Amino acid sequence: MLGTVQAYLKDNHDRLVEELTSWLRIPSVSSYAERAEDVRRAAVWAHQKLADIGFPKVETISTDGHPLVYAEWLAHPDQPTLLVYGHYDVQPAEPLEEWQSPPFEPTVRNGNLYARGVVDDKGQVMLVLAALEAWARAGGGLPVNVKLLLEGEEEASGESIDAYVRANPERLEADAALICDTSMISETQPSLITGLRGLVYAEIAMYGARRDLHSGSFGGVAPNPIHALCLLLSRLKGEDGVIRIPELEAATPSPPAVEKRFWDTDPLNLAGLLRHEMGVDALVGEAAFPPLERLGARPTLEVHGIRGGFTGEGAKTVIPAEAVAKVSLRLPAGLKPDQVFDWLERAVHRNTPDGHRVEVRHLGGGEGMVVAPDNLFIRAATSALQATYGVTPVFMREGGSIPVAALLDQVLNVPVVLMGFGLPDDALHAPNEKFSLAQFDRGMATVADFLGRIRR
Amino acid sequence: MLGTVQAYLKDNHDRLVEELTSWLRIPSVSSYAERAEDVRRAAVWAHQKLADIGFPKVETISTDGHPLVYAEWLAHPDQPTLLVYGHYDVQPAEPLEEWQSPPFEPTVRNGNLYARGVVDDKGQVMLVLAALEAWARAGGGLPVNVKLLLEGEEEASGESIDAYVRANPERLEADAALICDTSMISETQPSLITGLRGLVYAEIAMYGARRDLHSGSFGGVAPNPIHALCLLLSRLKGEDGVIRIPELEAATPSPPAVEKRFWDTDPLNLAGLLRHEMGVDALVGEAAFPPLERLGARPTLEVHGIRGGFTGEGAKTVIPAEAVAKVSLRLPAGLKPDQVFDWLERAVHRNTPDGHRVEVRHLGGGEGMVVAPDNLFIRAATSALQATYGVTPVFMREGGSIPVAALLDQVLNVPVVLMGFGLPDDALHAPNEKFSLAQFDRGMATVADFLGRIRR
Numbered sequence: 001m002l003g004t005v006q007a008y009l010k011d012n013h014d015r016l017v018e019e020l021t022s023w024l025r026i027p028s029v030s031s032y033a034e035r036a037e038d039v040r041r042a043a044v045w046a047h048q049k050l051a052d053i054g055f056p057k058v059e060t061i062s063t064d065g066h067p068l069v070y071a072e073w074l075a076h077p078d079q080p081t082l083l084v085y086g087h088y089d090v091q092p093a094e095p096l097e098e099w100q101s102p103p104f105e106p107t108v109r110n111g112n113l114y115a116r117g118v119v120d121d122k123g124q125v126m127l128v129l130a131a132l133e134a135w136a137r138a139g140g141g142l143p144v145n146v147k148l149l150l151e152g153e154e155e156a157s158g159e160s161i162d163a164y165v166r167a168n169p170e171r172l173e174a175d176a177a178l179i180c181d182t183s184m185i186s187e188t189q190p191s192l193i194t195g196l197r198g199l200v201y202a203e204i205a206m207y208g209a210r211r212d213l214h215s216g217s218f219g220g221v222a223p224n225p226i227h228a229l230c231l232l233l234s235r236l237k238g239e240d241g242v243i244r245i246p247e248l249e250a251a252t253p254s255p256p257a258v259e260k261r262f263w264d265t266d267p268l269n270l271a272g273l274l275r276h277e278m279g280v281d282a283l284v285g286e287a288a289f290p291p292l293e294r295l296g297a298r299p300t301l302e303v304h305g306i307r308g309g310f311t312g313e314g315a316k317t318v319i320p321a322e323a324v325a326k327v328s329l330r331l332p333a334g335l336k337p338d339q340v341f342d343w344l345e346r347a348v349h350r351n352t353p354d355g356h357r358v359e360v361r362h363l364g365g366g367e368g369m370v371v372a373p374d375n376l377f378i379r380a381a382t383s384a385l386q387a388t389y390g391v392t393p394v395f396m397r398e399g400g401s402i403p404v405a406a407l408l409d410q411v412l413n414v415p416v417v418l419m420g421f422g423l424p425d426d427a428l429h430a431p432n433e434k435f436s437l438a439q440f441d442r443g444m445a446t447v448a449d450f451l452g453r454i455r456r
Numbered sequence: 457m458l459g460t461v462q463a464y465l466k467d468n469h470d471r472l473v474e475e476l477t478s479w480l481r482i483p484s485v486s487s488y489a490e491r492a493e494d495v496r497r498a499a500v501w502a503h504q505k506l507a508d509i510g511f512p513k514v515e516t517i518s519t520d521g522h523p524l525v526y527a528e529w530l531a532h533p534d535q536p537t538l539l540v541y542g543h544y545d546v547q548p549a550e551p552l553e554e555w556q557s558p559p560f561e562p563t564v565r566n567g568n569l570y571a572r573g574v575v576d577d578k579g580q581v582m583l584v585l586a587a588l589e590a591w592a593r594a595g596g597g598l599p600v601n602v603k604l605l606l607e608g609e610e611e612a613s614g615e616s617i618d619a620y621v622r623a624n625p626e627r628l629e630a631d632a633a634l635i636c637d638t639s640m641i642s643e644t645q646p647s648l649i650t651g652l653r654g655l656v657y658a659e660i661a662m663y664g665a666r667r668d669l670h671s672g673s674f675g676g677v678a679p680n681p682i683h684a685l686c687l688l689l690s691r692l693k694g695e696d697g698v699i700r701i702p703e704l705e706a707a708t709p710s711p712p713a714v715e716k717r718f719w720d721t722d723p724l725n726l727a728g729l730l731r732h733e734m735g736v737d738a739l740v741g742e743a744a745f746p747p748l749e750r751l752g753a754r755p756t757l758e759v760h761g762i763r764g765g766f767t768g769e770g771a772k773t774v775i776p777a778e779a780v781a782k783v784s785l786r787l788p789a790g791l792k793p794d795q796v797f798d799w800l801e802r803a804v805h806r807n808t809p810d811g812h813r814v815e816v817r818h819l820g821g822g823e824g825m826v827v828a829p830d831n832l833f834i835r836a837a838t839s840a841l842q843a844t845y846g847v848t849p850v851f852m853r854e855g856g857s858i859p860v861a862a863l864l865d866q867v868l869n870v871p872v873v874l875m876g877f878g879l880p881d882d883a884l885h886a887p888n889e890k891f892s893l894a895q896f897d898r899g900m901a902t903v904a905d906f907l908g909r910i911r912r
Contacts, residue, residue, distance in 0.1 A: 210735030302675045302773075
């Protein structure tokens, strides 16, 4: 039966890519209020696609934010139920001028499909939908029961799905969850994710004088919020990469010996791959920890944006009244984002230079998680990847945060299979985001295989 | 004769303010390439006004940048010649949303005229033009010979006037120069400027990875140019206000004892005025020097603008490939800006965190100057201010930079009278720039008086 399913995917490849392309044309940027209608259109697209596949129940669920799309197809009382998660919203595409082709006009170059959201996450949702369609049309129906929940706020607050999952645990009851929203090490080395860091995202606003000042008249005695913000951020993390939030360091657990050994020895030379992807000669960060541990298990503090004063063409000798930075902390599994935000806020106030006023705003976040690898579903995913790639997958911790993975883990108490088909050079959240069409094909094949393997 | 001149100014007050208003409506922002035509229109306005006053020779001089406007009226071979300088270009008006009335729609509120450029410098040029007009129409002609040179690049590079003055010292030969482009202490305490700091303006661009990165995938090992820029700026100047460019500190002269005493004792409580204008409880800066010395004679380093990464609404977990800051150094008189730029560039490279690449771009600058107060023209200005305000003016060093003052001092070797009528709360270079109409009136009266006093 798997043979006809895989043949269906090959035969319908071009049409499936075409469908993905039509979804990618919708600029569903969830963090821009003016894009709300586009986000809704992307949800409608997903609703229609699920109905076309044959899901007997499909719902678009209104929320305080962007809608959720829920579908279920429960035809086998004796088979396990898989809950599939994905998101149909995308990151902002700016800076637009750095895109080689427009972010919402999907374009194929060198075997890659370029578009905002192509790998994060529409393309990876599409490969699951394609595998489900192939089983439905060519495999005699889905081999297991499937529930599917798509959100439109993954790149924004994620609040709606959080509320919905907590309010509807019976409806979402399942034996395992599948999330295709991560990357693998390389196209020849598959990997499964066994840990995700949590996240706290905050905005720090620094204030000085009550109005902008002329540096000629006030320079030397005036507060300068840009400079104060620089001093603060330098104090929160020095060039040594050490984050000076003592509560956070004290709460960071030591990793298991087996993972520590993998990170210390780095047998796949992943550090070399990271350098290559970034185009740098050396990695930065905490010297006391190997790069893979810094990436997967250590807390991080990053500044994502900063603005203040005059940034146009030419020269203006203003001392602005205000400057703003956006920062995030990535958190080891187990830490509570709200608690960590309090620690951050205290550290910000403690380190703000005299003569300035500071505000810290909590913009969102999520908990990390660790997946135990010893269960039927992880074993099935391992076998499916082995079958497609001919190589045994390795278990990795992912530096990124997928708050919903921790949510499903905690509220539904199910194993979460984090099987993603992105590659390290896919430029997630950056200009020229891409998805390898070969990885798209292998992803469809692997998920189709996985669905067959979890049948009892 | 002075009586009829002053009466003319009173009688024509409303029409003179109306003329100024029409000049202010032209958005002559010299640092915006797309405003070049508006800058030219502002030059044409000045040309026409000078012709209307009766100057027998008026020229608009093309340059590589914005035009110069030159006029001369040399009717008295036995009288001294005064060279008047001013500028008709203005600073950018952004952020526009902070203006209570639009920057290029002059509006009177509470006895103040609000508009971009109203005090810096169109309004102050206008009060000189008004005094000249009053002498021409009601005083029997100008009492002395007058040359007048207006530029349109004071808020940008200032390169054209520099080249012109150096190439035409005979044409511009004079006995003294008058510049009305500064502020006085308060509307009851007139002051004359006896020193101006020099300026170096630079842009620092910091680079990390070859493209923007997702902090989930790379955070902890990736270079972050925003953070590196913050570290760099924190190293160039700490919270203690001390600039860590050793060559600059070594080259900073000790001030004369009389000025040092004035700064140490601050008999007019100018520090209190500064706090009031800024709306702050305490001044910041180098604790080892009194505020007035920090403001007038010490070098300063200020960050005027910074940008990098994502600064829109909401959250985006990007690590950008680039971040940029604009900085200036104010310089004690006598230091050469090009030399100081080299020191800055060296300090930037020395203090750039590992793993990042930095570029420093020289955007402009000018030398400082010190005026000796013991000459006929400064004495005449002192008496004119005393006559108008009923209070003896004090001599001050101005923290700002007027490169052309140093240029006239050096190339023409004339005393430079820096007599400005701005007030500390005029919001130069900031939203809601204003000029007190009472100060405008007193300025016209004072300059008219001054012109009479320098007649032999």
